[in-house]
Amino acid sequence: MSFLSTLYPAYAEIFLLVMTCAILIVDLFVTHKDRTLTYLLVQFTLLGCAMITVATHQPGVMHLFHNMFVDDLMSDVLKLLSYLSVSMALVYSRSYLLTRGLFSGEYMVLTLFSLLGMMVMISASHFLTLYLGLELLSLCLYAMVALERDSTAATEAAMKYFILGALASGLLLYGMSMLYGATGSLDVSTVSDAIKRGVPNKELLVFGLVFVVAGLSFKLGAVPFHMWVPDVYHGAPTAVAMLIGSAPKLAVFAFVMRILVDGLQPLMEHWSAMLMIMAVLSMAVGNIAAIAQTNIKRMLAYSTISHMGFMLLGILSGNIEGYGAAMFYNVVYVLMNLGAFGIIMLLSREGFEADTLEDFKGLNQRSPWLAFMMLLLMFSMAGIPPTVGFFAKFAVLQAVIAAGYMWIAVVAVLFSLIGAYYYLRIVKLMYFDAPESYEPIKMQPDTGLLISINSLSLLALVLIPGTLQTLMSVCAVSVGQSLLLH
Amino acid sequence: MIFASHLLSLAIWLPILFGVLVLATGNDRNAPMARMIAMVGAVLGFLVTLPLYAGFDKMTSAMQFVENYGWIARFNVNYHLGIDGISMLFILLNSFFTPLVVLAGWKVIEKRVAQYMAAFLIMSGIVNGVFASLDAMLFYVFWEAMLIPMFLIIGVWGGPNRVYAAVKFFLYTLLGSLLMLVALIYLYQHSGGSFEILKYHTMGIPMTAQILVFIAFLTAFSVKVPMFPVHTWLPDAHVEAPTGGSVILAAIMLKVGAYGFLRFSLPIAPDASHKLAGVMIALSLIAVVYIGLVALMQSDMKKLVAYSSISHMGFVTLGIFIFNAYGMEGALLQMVSHGFVSGALFLAIGVLYDRVHSRQIADYGGVANKMPVFAAFFMLFAMANSGLPGTSGFVGEFLVIVGAEKANFWFAFLAATTLIFGAAYTLWMYKRVIFGAVANDHVAHLSDITLREKVIFSILALTVLGMGVYPLPFSEIMHVTVNDLLVHVARTKF
Numbered sequence: 001m002s003f004l005s006t007l008y009p010a011y012a013e014i015f016l017l018v019m020t021c022a023i024l025i026v027d028l029f030v031t032h033k034d035r036t037l038t039y040l041l042v043q044f045t046l047l048g049c050a051m052i053t054v055a056t057h058q059p060g061v062m063h064l065f066h067n068m069f070v071d072d073l074m075s076d077v078l079k080l081l082s083y084l085s086v087s088m089a090l091v092y093s094r095s096y097l098l099t100r101g102l103f104s105g106e107y108m109v110l111t112l113f114s115l116l117g118m119m120v121m122i123s124a125s126h127f128l129t130l131y132l133g134l135e136l137l138s139l140c141l142y143a144m145v146a147l148e149r150d151s152t153a154a155t156e157a158a159m160k161y162f163i164l165g166a167l168a169s170g171l172l173l174y175g176m177s178m179l180y181g182a183t184g185s186l187d188v189s190t191v192s193d194a195i196k197r198g199v200p201n202k203e204l205l206v207f208g209l210v211f212v213v214a215g216l217s218f219k220l221g222a223v224p225f226h227m228w229v230p231d232v233y234h235g236a237p238t239a240v241a242m243l244i245g246s247a248p249k250l251a252v253f254a255f256v257m258r259i260l261v262d263g264l265q266p267l268m269e270h271w272s273a274m275l276m277i278m279a280v281l282s283m284a285v286g287n288i289a290a291i292a293q294t295n296i297k298r299m300l301a302y303s304t305i306s307h308m309g310f311m312l313l314g315i316l317s318g319n320i321e322g323y324g325a326a327m328f329y330n331v332v333y334v335l336m337n338l339g340a341f342g343i344i345m346l347l348s349r350e351g352f353e354a355d356t357l358e359d360f361k362g363l364n365q366r367s368p369w370l371a372f373m374m375l376l377l378m379f380s381m382a383g384i385p386p387t388v389g390f391f392a393k394f395a396v397l398q399a400v401i402a403a404g405y406m407w408i409a410v411v412a413v414l415f416s417l418i419g420a421y422y423y424l425r426i427v428k429l430m431y432f433d434a435p436e437s438y439e440p441i442k443m444q445p446d447t448g449l450l451i452s453i454n455s456l457s458l459l460a461l462v463l464i465p466g467t468l469q470t471l472m473s474v475c476a477v478s479v480g481q482s483l484l485l486h
Numbered sequence: 487m488i489f490a491s492h493l494l495s496l497a498i499w500l501p502i503l504f505g506v507l508v509l510a511t512g513n514d515r516n517a518p519m520a521r522m523i524a525m526v527g528a529v530l531g532f533l534v535t536l537p538l539y540a541g542f543d544k545m546t547s548a549m550q551f552v553e554n555y556g557w558i559a560r561f562n563v564n565y566h567l568g569i570d571g572i573s574m575l576f577i578l579l580n581s582f583f584t585p586l587v588v589l590a591g592w593k594v595i596e597k598r599v600a601q602y603m604a605a606f607l608i609m610s611g612i613v614n615g616v617f618a619s620l621d622a623m624l625f626y627v628f629w630e631a632m633l634i635p636m637f638l639i640i641g642v643w644g645g646p647n648r649v650y651a652a653v654k655f656f657l658y659t660l661l662g663s664l665l666m667l668v669a670l671i672y673l674y675q676h677s678g679g680s681f682e683i684l685k686y687h688t689m690g691i692p693m694t695a696q697i698l699v700f701i702a703f704l705t706a707f708s709v710k711v712p713m714f715p716v717h718t719w720l721p722d723a724h725v726e727a728p729t730g731g732s733v734i735l736a737a738i739m740l741k742v743g744a745y746g747f748l749r750f751s752l753p754i755a756p757d758a759s760h761k762l763a764g765v766m767i768a769l770s771l772i773a774v775v776y777i778g779l780v781a782l783m784q785s786d787m788k789k790l791v792a793y794s795s796i797s798h799m800g801f802v803t804l805g806i807f808i809f810n811a812y813g814m815e816g817a818l819l820q821m822v823s824h825g826f827v828s829g830a831l832f833l834a835i836g837v838l839y840d841r842v843h844s845r846q847i848a849d850y851g852g853v854a855n856k857m858p859v860f861a862a863f864f865m866l867f868a869m870a871n872s873g874l875p876g877t878s879g880f881v882g883e884f885l886v887i888v889g890a891e892k893a894n895f896w897f898a899f900l901a902a903t904t905l906i907f908g909a910a911y912t913l914w915m916y917k918r919v920i921f922g923a924v925a926n927d928h929v930a931h932l933s934d935i936t937l938r939e940k941v942i943f944s945i946l947a948l949t950v951l952g953m954g955v956y957p958l959p960f961s962e963i964m965h966v967t968v969n970d971l972l973v974h975v976a977r978t979k980f
Contacts, residue, residue: 364642368513368601379634384660385627391558394623394667398561401671409671413664420660424637424653432641432649462627465557465565472560 009071027105070125073478092342093239114140118251127186157235168218175211188263223281233301242341275316282309283415322399324476332392362435373455382423501531505607517599524603528585547970566621571967584610609635644726651726662706669702700758710743724792729836737829766807773800778907805886813889820882851925856932872909878953
């Protein structure tokens with residue numbers, strides 16, 4: 001077998017890298033201001049990646065590069081979803097960025113590089129690969145937050161994001177080095193085997209675990225490492241905030257699964273206790289602080305924190321059902337997040353950001369259809385049936401109760417009630433209040449169509465028999481398969 | 487034929503489908519078309535429920551018109567529908583009211599007509615879903631989905647303080663529902679992975695768990711009924727809601743809570759129900775007596791009827807928790823009758839409000855001089871609300887009092903005070919509004935009810951009188967089911 005053909009599990013990554021470099025060069029020769037060629041090339045690349053991922057998929061688990069890279073069902077599913085969400089994010093943000101002069105070749109290349117980072121994270125089975133992917137992702141995001149050079153808010157956000165991010169990476173590396181010290185390896189499965197056999201220095205191991213969890217929770221944006229989330233969401237261009245809140249969450253989910261669930265399974269009693277505190281605090285802080293926000297991006301940032309807390313509940317319940325539920329929750333969250341930011345960007349015009357709650361006033365009178373889409377998104381985020389957001393919450397709660405944490409389920413439910421208030425407030429503004437301006441909303445046909453599909457899917461997934469079942473099963477099966485590694 | 491075997495699905499989805507169609511007519515330029523489509527949808531929605539009554543087998547308490555399809559296999563959630571003698575009447579009641587509400591909003595609603603009509607149609611379908619679900623998760627989905635249209639109805643077309651009322655309504659109900667969700671997931675685990683309500687009925691549950699489950703259900707259902715300490719959202723919601731919203735709230739939504747007790751609390755946790763019956767009876771009696779007195783003090787007509795509703799629903803929960811056939815059948819009849827009567831009263835108040843734009847009793851007086859036909863109808867409904875024999879209000883109350891008497895004389899004594907208080911607050915309001923000299927210019931310029939309003943009131947008046955004189959068509963439907971439920975509840979489930 002030739003060397004190249006042994007690389008096929010990583011073909012998608014290789015293709016993406018090659019295409020990104022090509023796009024970087026091609027863009028130099030694109031003189032047209034709206035960069036249609038570059039944009040189409042990027043979308044084509046994403047489509048190509050998706051086709052390659054599907055074509056190279058095969059049952060079972062493949063290891064590559066001396067066990068540093070793994071290809072299994074979970075990685076393929078998460079990668080496909082990442083392509084989808086990056087592609088959607090680009091469609092939504094195109095006209096927003098064009099009117100602000102930010103729709104440059106760099107933006108798209110950085111997006112693709114961050115996607116590459118996510119893919120590496122998703123497929124990593126070695127601590128170093130994980131770290132590599134994470135840094136590639138983070139560095140691109142830092143740069144993208146600062147893309148709007150003249151905006152002080154964006155610069156400040158990028159600075160905060162960068163410094164705190166660097167700190168978290170440091171914590172993560174420090175923790176990994178302790179794990180290495182205790183087990184003598186950085187390979188996820190070797191670490192896991194070593195711990196199972198018993199290591200002499202358990203304290204060191206747990207100490208390292210604390211740092212790893214701290215680093216992870218920074219990337220997730222879980223309390224107490226959540227401080228950056230509101231500032232970055234607020235300061236960054238809306239398109240970038242949307243990107244940060246969508247696909248990377250899928251990658252970080254894979255990260256958590258590979259490190260905690262796969263590698264450090266024997267230490268579950270320790271990390272699940274840590275996750276429990278973080279989850280409850282995230283739900284509390286996220287939901288309560290969101291009430292006080294007047295800026296919708298900040299509100300969505302706090303809502304993200306609470307959603308990540310809820311997602312952690314699935315992981316801490318410590319069974320395959322719970323992991324599957326957490327993944328499902330994550331996928332649904334990404335879908336809702338994309339839709340919500342998509343609508344914020346639609347309402348923005350040249351030189352005007354529709355990012356305060358007031359901008360949603362009377363949307364029902366300006367555009368009933370858009371208001372209805374936002375209504376679906378908000379009710380789904382609040383977890384009100386018949387939207388799919390409810391079933392995501394339900395699946396997680398079910399796993400939590402099955403694991404015997406009845407009190408956590410009750411706490412989670414009570415915080416969802418608090419959360420419902422601020423989502424309702426958006427609905428209230430859109431439907432009950434009079435609009436402040438009657439300016440018509442300009443909508444590109446592709447954006448409008450995608451927004452509609454995105455929001456209606458929250459309903460359609462539930463109402464069309466079988467679809468919800470399929471999605472949930474895919475999550476459960478793919479997570480289950482990746483756990484059979486050992 | 488495919489329709490004949492899917493009558494319940496039809497009752498649920500037909501109104502929803504028409505609701506979507508109405509929405510598609512778009513903005514207010516097409517309002518006449520929106521109204522027409524809504525009316526057709528509402529009437530068709532009612533017509534498809536009639537075969538349910540005609541084809542109903544009264545001799546069995548088993549579920550009828552059953553439909554069962556897989557929905558989410560992963561959690562064993564099924565699209566499982568069916569009705570028995572308890573749920574059947576409410577589906578009819580609900581579908582009966584939808585055309586009336588559409589008709590009542592025909593002229594009055596001028597802004598966003600399509601959305602208004604669509605909200606009511608969709609709501610109607612969802613409520614039918616609540617009554618027909620035999621799968622707990624399906625029930626829960628419909629139960630919560632009900633909140634969304636109602637929230638919008640109150641908030642968009644309501645009175646000045648509508649936002650406060652809408653949010654309060656939503657959050658109150660959501661709190662209860664979420665605890666119920668936890669209970670349902672517990673039952674799912676306990677039953678080995680099933681959401682079949684009927685399976686829960688026969689499943690053994692330890693006492694502590696029963697009590698917790700009962701309390702979780704209680705928070706959900708008591709908010710909806712509403713029972714005494716958690717009733718405060720109702721007057722706010724009623725006062726701010728548009729007429730149609732008030733009618734649906736009083737006639738249908740409140741019944742959903744009481745229905746929950748009969749479908750979930752009692753059969754799933756019978757031992758806990760018996761153990762906590764004392765508390766439930768006490769709360770019910772407080773509602774009957776105390777809220778009756780509160781109603782006496784109201785100066786706002788809608789608030790008065792809202793409090794009267796709470797008081798009447800106290801009767802319903804009393805009837806349910808004294809565990810005998812009189813009480814339970816009385817409770818069910820009272821629910822149906824209260825649906826008609828309170829709906830009619832809110833419509834009557836709506837008629838006055840549309841003309842004068844005030845709900846204050848003090849702003850009226852001598853309305854009979856200007857609106858004699860209206861005064862006559864209003865009289866009938868006021869009498870029914872105070873439980874006059876010969877009207878539907880009497881049958882239920884009488885049976886509940888007889889049932890209470892069998893349980894304990896003092897229960898019956900306290901419950902019977904409602905006959906006095908009810909008459910006092912309703913008739914006193916009636917006297918101040920309708921009789922006397924013409925109070926002011928507004929009243930002097932009143933015009934009597936139109937043909938459209940006459941049609942609505944005549945239909946309701948006939949039903950109220952018919953049910954009062956000859957309640958058998960209603961009671962014979964529920965008879966077997968109620969008896970079997972009582973037998974079931976009497977058995978312990980440890």
